[in-house]
Amino acid sequence: MTTPQSRSRMPADDRRRQLVGIGLRMLTERPIQELSIDQVAAAAGISRGLLFHYFPNKRAFYVAVVRAAARRMLRECEPDPEAPPRRQLEQMLTGYLGFLERRRDPYVALFRGTAGGADYVREIYEETRDAFTRRALHALGLDAPTPLVVLAVRAWFCFVEDAALSWTVERPVERDALVAVLVSSLDALVTAAEAGTTPQGTAPQRVTPSAPR
Amino acid sequence: MTTPQSRSRMPADDRRRQLVGIGLRMLTERPIQELSIDQVAAAAGISRGLLFHYFPNKRAFYVAVVRAAARRMLRECEPDPEAPPRRQLEQMLTGYLGFLERRRDPYVALFRGTAGGADYVREIYEETRDAFTRRALHALGLDAPTPLVVLAVRAWFCFVEDAALSWTVERPVERDALVAVLVSSLDALVTAAEAGTTPQGTAPQRVTPSAPR
Numbered sequence: 001m002t003t004p005q006s007r008s009r010m011p012a013d014d015r016r017r018q019l020v021g022i023g024l025r026m027l028t029e030r031p032i033q034e035l036s037i038d039q040v041a042a043a044a045g046i047s048r049g050l051l052f053h054y055f056p057n058k059r060a061f062y063v064a065v066v067r068a069a070a071r072r073m074l075r076e077c078e079p080d081p082e083a084p085p086r087r088q089l090e091q092m093l094t095g096y097l098g099f100l101e102r103r104r105d106p107y108v109a110l111f112r113g114t115a116g117g118a119d120y121v122r123e124i125y126e127e128t129r130d131a132f133t134r135r136a137l138h139a140l141g142l143d144a145p146t147p148l149v150v151l152a153v154r155a156w157f158c159f160v161e162d163a164a165l166s167w168t169v170e171r172p173v174e175r176d177a178l179v180a181v182l183v184s185s186l187d188a189l190v191t192a193a194e195a196g197t198t199p200q201g202t203a204p205q206r207v208t209p210s211a212p213r
Numbered sequence: 214m215t216t217p218q219s220r221s222r223m224p225a226d227d228r229r230r231q232l233v234g235i236g237l238r239m240l241t242e243r244p245i246q247e248l249s250i251d252q253v254a255a256a257a258g259i260s261r262g263l264l265f266h267y268f269p270n271k272r273a274f275y276v277a278v279v280r281a282a283a284r285r286m287l288r289e290c291e292p293d294p295e296a297p298p299r300r301q302l303e304q305m306l307t308g309y310l311g312f313l314e315r316r317r318d319p320y321v322a323l324f325r326g327t328a329g330g331a332d333y334v335r336e337i338y339e340e341t342r343d344a345f346t347r348r349a350l351h352a353l354g355l356d357a358p359t360p361l362v363v364l365a366v367r368a369w370f371c372f373v374e375d376a377a378l379s380w381t382v383e384r385p386v387e388r389d390a391l392v393a394v395l396v397s398s399l400d401a402l403v404t405a406a407e408a409g410t411t412p413q414g415t416a417p418q419r420v421t422p423s424a425p426r
Contacts, residue, residue, distance in 0.1 A: 117326040147385035151376055152394065159372035159402075163364055172360035173409055181365065181409040188401030189372075196386055196394040 016054050016064070019044055023065035024072075031109045032062055032121070063120050069110060070128040073099050077132070079139060086183060088139035092132070093160065093179045100164050108165065129157050140190060152193035156186055229267050229277070232257055236278035237285075241319045245275055245328045276333050282323060283341040286312050290345070292352060299396060301352040305345070306373065306392045313377050321378065342370050353403060365406035369399055 010018070022043045026035055037058055041051040055061040077095030079088035100107060115121050133154050137145055145153070160182055167178050223231070235256045239248055250271055254264040268274040290308030292301035313320060328334050346367050350358055358366070373395055380391050 113330040115330065117329060147383060148391075148394070151379045151383060151385060152398075154379065155372045155376035158375040159368045162371040163368035166364045166367065170360060170364065172364060177409050178361075181361070181405045184405035184408070185365075185398075185402050188405060189398050192394045192397035192401060195397070196390050 012054065015044075015046075019051060019054060019061070020064050020068045023061065024068055027065060027069065027110065028103070028106045031113055032066065032115045033118070035062065035065070037061065059120065063124070066110065066121055066124045069106070070124050073103075073107075074128060074131055079135060085139045085141060089136065089183045089186065090179050092135060092139070093182050094175065096132075096160065097164050097167070097175055097178065100168050104165065104168050112165075129154060132157055136186060140186070142190070146194065148196045149190055149193045152189045152196075153186070156189050159185065159189075225267065228257075228259075232264060232267060232274070233277050233281045236274065237281055240278060240282060240323065241316070244322045244326055245279065245334070246331070248275065248278070250274065272333065276337070279323065279334055279337050282319070283337050286316075286320075287341060287344055292348060298352045298354060302349065302396045302399065303392050305348060305352070306395050307388065309345075309373065310377050310380070310388055310391065313381050317378065317381050325378075342367060345370055349399060353399070355403070359407065361409045362403055362406045365402045365409075366399070369402050372398065 019040060022040050023035060026040065026043075037051060038048055040061070041048045044051070051061070055064060073096075076099045077092045079091040079095075081088070083091065109115065110121065111125050116125070133150070133156075136153055136156070137143075137150070142149065163178065163182065167173075173181075232253060235253050236248060239253065239256075250264060251261055253274070254261045257264070264274070268277060286309075289312045290305045292304040292308075294301070296304065322328065323334065324338050329338070346363070346369075349366055349369070350356075350363070355362065376391065376395065380386075386394075
């Protein structure tokens with residue numbers, strides 16, 4: 001436990017980090033909108049008033065906590081930029097699945113529960129998804145993707161997210177097998193989106209094409 | 214406008230339908246959790262007390278409204294069961310895109326906003342997604358899909374939903390071109406998921422496979 005003296009001496013950045021860390025821990029036990037500022041301050045051994053010295057208001061503190069959660073997720077699925085493209089995608093997806101294996105409940109509560117509808121949560125979620133999408137496009141070597149390809153890769157993240165959330169519960173296959181499916185699916189989606197300006201596309205067809213309309 | 218007499222004579226099923234219809238109309242203007250029972254009753258020309266004669270409580274009324282919204286969506290993307298498989302998928306997706314073109318805002322407010330985290334909304338959303346997924350599996354002629362294929366097709370719906378929501382705003386391509394991409398993507402995802410028990414899959418690869426680990 002810190003003494004009053006050590007508390008008053010903690011540099012502002014350290015204090016902010018400490019408070020956000022407490023918020024992140026509490027986020028594993030309850031939804032963000034139920035995170036109590038009083039409890040966070042108490043856990044840090046400071047007054048509620050002092051917490052608001054570091055964060056102008058409750059919302060600013062919540063934003064800092066959600067941003068930290070998103071940064072942690074992105075850090076855990078950061079690929080090695082020197083690795084071959086397919087390996088980078090595998091690293092990202094393996095990291096993402098590992099993250100969800102450990103943090104499924106807070107992830108769902110934060111991004112798919114009632115909190116997910118809050119403006120600031122939605123905004124941070126979209127930024128995180130953009131970062132993930134940019135990494136995937138970069139790993140694919142797509143520096144000037146068409147708008148449809150960008151749309152498809154962003155939507156692919158939703159596919160990955162849902163597949164991953166189901167997988168952590170159902171486990172129909174091993175992690176590496178799912179990663180391979182997710183990588184293949186990205187290949188295929190990008191191929192389909194690039195062919196998307198011609199009516200029928202060029203991706204392999206499992207079903208019989210319908211008669212021309 | 215109905216007269217007091219015609220009101221009192223309305224059969225219970227018609228009354229329920231009328232109240233749900235009013236709820237659906239109001240849902241285009243405000244989120245479900247702000248839907249006022251008093252306003253719904255007033256619009257139907259009945260008392261709040263009489264509304265609760267048809268729906269045991271507020272939640273039961275909300276559930277009925279959300280179910281009606283989901284049924285409408287499914288109705289608008291119902292394929293012709295006699296049509297060839299690819300055409301069925303095209304019909305489903307064309308209907309879904311058309312639905313979102315007309316009802317993007319209430320759809321987002323209902324399923325991706327704060328309401329989306331409510332248990333009953335999430336449950337109806339999942340049932341709707343299951344129905345959509347079953348239709349897609351049926352159109353593909355997959356009567357005994359592996360668990361991984363089901364997982365992938367369910368996740369494909371999230372891909373379709375997000376691609377469609379982006380498309381209604383950005384419109385990078387015509388509707389038919391997007392439908393073709395979405396159909397191709399399903400072909401490819403199912404192929405990848407069926408191959409998902411072997412480590413590298415068999416789907417076309419855009420990126421160089423990494424060295425064996």
